[in-house]
Amino acid sequence: MNKEVAQLNPVDIWENFEKMNAVPRGSKKEERIIAFTKKFGEDLGLPTFVDKTGNVIIKKPATPGMEDRKGIIIQSHIDMVHQKNADTDFDFDNDGIQSYIDGDWVKAKGTTLGADNGIGAATMMGILASKDLVHGPIEALFTIDEETGMTGAFGLEGGMLDGHILLNLDTEDEHELCIGCAGGIDTNINYNYEEVTAEGAAFKIDLKGLKGGHSGCEIHLGRGNANKLMNRLLWRTNQKFGLEIAEIDGGSLRNAIPRESFATVVIAEDKVEEFKAYIAEFEATIKQELHATEPNLVIKLDAVELPAKVMEVKAQEALLSAVYAAPCGVIRMSDDLEGLVETSTSLSRVIVKEGNVVVQFLTRSSVDSAKYDVTYQIEGAFAITEGNVEHGGAYPGWTPNANSEILEEMKEIHQELFNKPAIVNAVHAGLECGIIGSHYPNLDMISFGPTIKNPHSPDEMCEINTVRRFWDFIKITLERVAKK
Structure with missing residues (x-):
């Protein structure tokens, strides 16, 4: 673990990210990261279980007095793409990712960084561990095998989650609120x-x-x-x-x-x-x-x-x-x-x-x-x-919802935080929202995240300051929904 990276602001995210990156977590080889995530929830004393597909679900009770607010599902995938440069000596099955700071960015030495979607998963861990956040009922869904078939999302069963809103943390450009994606x-x-x-x-x-x-x-x-x-x-x-x-x-x-x-x-x-x-x-x-x-x-x-x-x-x-x-x-x-x-x-x-x-x-x-x-x-x-x-x-793809309440809420929050309007769009990449939405058709869904460049390649990098602002954004969103 790179201690310099782990101590970046916010530590709530970066420390968890570095701990995750010490665990090999290639698609279809997620046994160790599943165990790591399950232990994380259990160590917090939160209801934690692994479904038959391998997805990890951790539930965090609402802040006292907000039990009747709309429940929020926060979701990211815990597998990562394993790619390295031809001249890089690295064993993805046994070695931890070697991250480092390069100016305004966190990168990895000759391999993919795993910010896709490790930063999202680490953010969820930060939310689960925090004692200061104000929020309604939270369910953290850590899916597996997104990168090679979305197996986790496909295998998710209806009736396991109770939330009304899904926040997918797998979009890779700050200031973007994604409301749709392509199928594949x-x-x-x-x-x-x-x-x-x-x-x-x-x-x-x-x-x-x-x-x-x-x-x-x-x-x-x-x-x-x-x-x-x-x-x-x-x-x-x-x-x-x-x-x-x-x-x-x-x-x-x-x-x-x-x-x-x-x-x-x-x-x-x-x-x-x-x-x-x-x-x-x-x-x-x-x-x-x-x-x-x-x-x-x-x-x-x-x-x-x-x-x-x-x-x-x-x-x-x-x-x-x-x-x-x-x-x-x-x-x-x-x-x-x-x-x-x-x-x-x-x-x-x-x-x-x-x-x-x-x-x-x-x-x-x-x-x-x-x-x-x-x-x-x-x-x-x-x-x-x-x-x-x-x-x-x-x-399947994810069809945009023009009447999304969470979209309108987050557009207002974005304007307040950044003094400019959010970019509302759909993406050509595949997101798990379409599949999860097929299991839970009444979910109000949105996807957002910090800036990550060149995912799926050894040039992958995550912009440090956008992670800090992303953390502020999601904390305010959880609080605003809870206070409705």
Whole structure:
């Protein structure tokens, strides 16, 4: 635990955040953070239980005399995205996140920070532990596995919570009050291919240095997709030199824009020098195209030992054509909210190894029909491979409520605190509110939080002063609702 970070203002949040970050908590590996959270509630003497899915629920009684006020559910997820730089030696299953202060920001050394959504969860712990807050009945819902399928939200049962208002603490821009989000669906392609004997000179291509980021929050920023760029390079190289592919390993997580892709290829001996020259030319071309968004793009080429097998040529050409043709990035902007992405898809993972291909997409949209249309486009592109295409893991969006009482209350509080109006919007990222709302349809919901940049990447950072102001905002909100 970094004591300097733990003592930042407000200590109520930062100390809990650092304690959480000492506990490995990757998605689908939450056993230790579930136990940590459960013990936190029990040590406070508060009613605490873990549901059958693994969500932790801790209930805090109202301030005396306010038992009849509207109950508030505060909610965050306790899992985090595990990503690290290629040159960072780190074991996410056993090591704690190494945070540090860099000017106005808290960052992590070569890995994701876990502020998404650790800051929200730590805030909930601060609320539960505080003896000074004025509030009505509070229920703290710590959900699991938000990042890889929203399993916790899906598994939450009706009848377990009594609150009237849900405060989701998973929005990542100060001054924003989020009242809606996109739904999503995964597309997974998996199939086998024939291998043949390799002939020629072998090389490993490293395409890295991209910013990556959250495929919902940052899909509109024009950043490079490492899988698309690698495929473009391989497709064009194949056209020019007759490439043979032994392996591809691109991207890492379904909901992160891929920052890196690695490929092992074989080139005819008499084409090696032309191939090397073309790689340098391609790198210069992409750097020029993406000069504003990806200044650190690097394509590295190293000679390696000749692999025993490579893809059969027809299977290789089908794969390269399918990936090239498949949609990726922003598909359509919203007609209703200026600047909001309506529909997008991200090619998150490409694996080619030992006779098997795995390709993964995550498609998001606030319009269900558009969401499914994009998945059918992907399916159509991959028909040429004759691979197995499956669509699954669909989750609903969250429709904005124009008559939200908590929205009006928090807009007033924001104006008083910051002397300017809050930004009311919806987000293209997936939030658990839509799923939780399907279990509890009468909840009045809103999402907000401090400023977090570059989530889902090793460049993730949390702005220190916004956490302090966020703490003031949520404390006043709890008190104002209790005094109604």
